[in-house]
Amino acid sequence: MKYVYFDNAATSWPKPPEVLQAMEHFIKEVGASPGRAGHKRTVEANGIVDETRELLARQFNINDHQQISFTMNATDGLNTAIKGILKPGDHVITSSMEHNSVSRPLYVLEQEGVQVTKIKCNFQGDICLQKIEQAIKPNTKLLIITHGSNVTGTIMPVKDIGEIAQKHNIYFLLDASQTAGIENIDVQKFNINMMAFPGHKSLYGPQGTGALYVAGGMPVHPLRQGGTGTKSDTPYQPEVLPEKFESGTLNALGIAGLGAGLKFINRVGMDAIKEREMQLTKKFLEGVKKIPNIVVHGPRNAEKQLPVVSFEIKGHKAGDVGKPLDEQYNIACRAGLHCAPDAHHTLGTFNRKLVRFSFSYFNTPDEVEYALRSLREIAMDMPKN
Ligand SMILES: Cc1ncc(COP(=O)(O)O)c(C=O)c1O
Numbered sequence: 517m518k519y520v521y522f523d524n525a526a527t528s529w530p531k532p533p534e535v536l537q538a539m540e541h542f543i544k545e546v547g548a549s550p551g552r553a554g555h556k557r558t559v560e561a562n563g564i565v566d567e568t569r570e571l572l573a574r575q576f577n578i579n580d581h582q583q584i585s586f587t588m589n590a591t592d593g594l595n596t597a598i599k600g601i602l603k604p605g606d607h608v609i610t611s612s613m614e615h616n617s618v619s620r621p622l623y624v625l626e627q628e629g630v631q632v633t634k635i636k637c638n639f640q641g642d643i644c645l646q647k648i649e650q651a652i653k654p655n656t657k658l659l660i661i662t663h664g665s666n667v668t669g670t671i672m673p674v675k676d677i678g679e680i681a682q683k684h685n686i687y688f689l690l691d692a693s694q695t696a697g698i699e700n701i702d703v704q705k706f707n708i709n710m711m712a713f714p715g716h717k718s719l720y721g722p723q724g725t726g727a728l729y730v731a732g733g734m735p736v737h738p739l740r741q742g743g744t745g746t747k748s749d750t751p752y753q754p755e756v757l758p759e760k761f762e763s764g765t766l767n768a769l770g771i772a773g774l775g776a777g778l779k780f781i782n783r784v785g786m787d788a789i790k791e792r793e794m795q796l797t798k799k800f801l802e803g804v805k806k807i808p809n810i811v812v813h814g815p816r817n818a819e820k821q822l823p824v825v826s827f828e829i830k831g832h833k834a835g836d837v838g839k840p841l842d843e844q845y846n847i848a849c850r851a852g853l854h855c856a857p858d859a860h861h862t863l864g865t866f867n868r869k870l871v872r873f874s875f876s877y878f879n880t881p882d883e884v885e886y887a888l889r890s891l892r893e894i895a896m897d898m899p900k901n
Contacts, residue, residue: 520847520883525666525694525824525854525874527716527723531777535720538564538776542769549765551745561768568775569758575719575778576711577702578729585728585761586771590693591617593712593728596761597689598622598660600736601710604629606657609686611643611672612636612862613665616855618691622660631655637862640815641670648680658687663701664694667859667870668814669797669824671699678707687734693717694822697781698790709734718789718876720781721774724767730757738763789877793823796875796884800825803888809895813863813870826854826870829895834869837894841871845890849873 521529542564548557550565565586573581587593598621602608608625610618612634626632633651637643648659659681664671674690681688689710692701697718703711708729715725730736741753742763754760781789798818804810809830815821829837838851850872853860860866873887 518846518883518886520845520879520887522873522875522879522883522887523848523850524876524879525717525822525872526850527714528718528720528876528878530878531722531773532720532780534776534780534783535722535773539722539769539773542772546768546772548768550768551759551762551766564772564775565766565768568771568778571775571778571782572727575696575701575781576729577704579704580732580757582757583729583732585730585758586766587712587726587728587761588724588767589716589726590691590712590714591726593726594618594689594691595621596728596739597710597712597730597736598658599625599739601658601687601734602630605631605655607631607633607653607655608658608660609633609635609648609651609656610660611662613641613643613667613670613672613859614660614662614856615666615691615693615859616857617693618660618662619858634858637670639813639863641665641668641859641862643672643677645673645676645680648677649684652680652684652686656684656686658689660689660691662691662693663699664822664824665814665856665859666694666824667826667854667856667872668863669694669821669826670815671695671821674701674706674708678705681709682707694824697777698786698793698822700786703729703731710736715770715774715777719774720777722770725770725774728761730761732757736761740764784877792877793875793879794818796879796881797821797823797825799881799884800873800875800888803884804891807888807892807895809898809900810891813865823875824872825874826865826872828865828868828870829898831900832868832898834871836898837871837891840894841887841890845886845894847887847890
């Protein structure tokens with residue numbers, strides 16, 4: 517039986533052939549730790565890491581590629597940014613569509629005296645810009661927004677939010693987990709001061725990769741201290757970027773793969789990748805509408821969302837749909853809360869949860885048709901409540 521992978525919003529699979537080649541090359545021919553020692557293999561590893569940083573800088577219009585620090589994933593970068601800048605007494609504004617990688621660090625900080633305002637989004641996951649402005653207080657230091665919801669695929673108006681942040685002199689942190697590699701992101705045009713993103717989703721790198729952009733001069737304290745390969749004679753952590761946030765041996769193997777993922781995006785073109793993914797999304801949205809008893813949440817419009825669609829079969833828990841999809845039909849999806857309980861409260865789906873399909877460049881129209889046929893069969897077999 518064919519295997520269909522529709523869980524790309526968690527991590528993309530398969531990876532492009534150049535990613536496998538770059539990682540194989542690194543393991544077999546390079547292997548050394550970048551930024552340490554000065555032997556030939558280290559120099560080569562340095563070159564690979566530096567090239568990936570430069571590719572990322574180009575992708576997001578970042579002036580200085582040293583302002584990008586590699587992280588383990590998006591969560592790692594978000595924790596560094598959030599905990600590194602907020603202090604007791606500060607106020608932070610965020611949305612009700614955030615992932616736990618934003619909500620949980622904020623929850624911890626709230627216990628320590630940081631004031632948190634969550635702007636409630638509507639049923640589509642859209643945020644009201646006026647409500648953001650109304651929430652600003654004299655001690656508001658940071659605005660954190662997810663660029664795209666990992667539940668509904670809703671895209672936030674980042675440019676407008678960046679303008680609000682700039683107008684009120686507030687730092688702007690973007691969680692680009694669902695958009696890096698598929699949406700145009702220009703940190704300068706959007707007034708983004710910090711941005712965290714994974715390397716393993718739409719940038720097509722391997723798991724264990726991610727990065728944090730911190731604009732020069734930002735007063736962000738590092739979460740970790742340790743070996744950086746530079747200024748080893750000082751007891752304190754270097755202030756220089758990217759070492760400030762890069763203690764310990766880097767995941768150079770993963771970074772080699774991430775660099776190849778970026779080269780894949782440049783080879784195929786981000787627009788072409790997005791177009792293919794949105795055609796699949798459109799096909800799925802049109803088909804699923806015709807299946808009785810299935811309710812789709814979010815924008816339900818391929819022109820206005822990411823290739824992420826969440827739905828339910830009326831009266832049934834998401835797990836009861838995800839299980840047959842996996843076990844009987846070999847379709848990998850994500851059924852549950854998607855690590856975004858606030859988003860599910862916003863949609864009113866916290867108790868029943870949702871089934872999520874998320875598409876990548878490597879999915880096909882045939883797979884979407886097969887999934888629609890499978891869903892129809894599952895929906896027909898389930899008792900109507
Ligand atoms: C919106 C959003 N933020 C953050 C994350 C966390 O990403 P990572 O697993 O790379 O830490 C995800 C992952 O699903 C996400 O969708």
